[in-house]
Amino acid sequence: xxxxxxxxxxxxxxxxxxxxxxxxxxxxxxxxxxxxxxxxxxxxxxxxxxxxxxxxxxxxxxxxxxxxxxxxxxxxxxxxxxxxxxxxxxxxxxxxxxxxxxxxxxxxxxxxxxxxxxxxxxxxxxxxxxxxxxxxxxxxxx
Numbered sequence: 001x002x003x004x005x006x007x008x009x010x011x012x013x014x015x016x017x018x019x020x021x022x023x024x025x026x027x028x029x030x031x032x033x034x035x036x037x038x039x040x041x042x043x044x045x046x047x048x049x050x051x052x053x054x055x056x057x058x059x060x061x062x063x064x065x066x067x068x069x070x071x072x073x074x075x076x077x078x079x080x081x082x083x084x085x086x087x088x089x090x091x092x093x094x095x096x097x098x099x100x101x102x103x104x105x106x107x108x109x110x111x112x113x114x115x116x117x118x119x120x121x122x123x124x125x126x127x128x129x130x131x132x133x134x135x136x137x138x139x140x141x142x
Contacts, residue, residue: 081129092138
């Protein structure tokens with residue numbers, strides 16, 4: 001695996017970021033916890049993942065977080081989605097801290113509407129889905 005900073009440095013060295021509007025990132029590492037993360041545990045991991053965004057490392061370009069998220073393994077109804085909802089809160093707390101100069105957008109990964117990533121289960125939106133909606137309304141227009 002090649003680190004994010006090394007890739008960005010190589011792209012910049014060859015002029016590859018000059019024509020770009022932003023840098024696309026997938027952010028999954030902070031979500032791989034078995035229990036609901038605390039800000040103390042997860043915020044430093046997220047800060048490291050998002051550190052290049054809007055800085056000279058990324059040619060001053062903002063990041064587009066093209067995928068982030070966490071799976072929910074249980075198929076039980078109703079779904080216990082507290083862990084994912086808490087992870088989303090921690091994630092957007094960090095995104096909010098960075099503001100729009102560094103993060104241009106973020107998309108939760110749920111392309112196939114299937115398990116384990118789905119935020120619509122058991123005939124209704126899960127707690128993680130409601131948390132995503134709440135944050136999208138809160139951050140809209142920043």
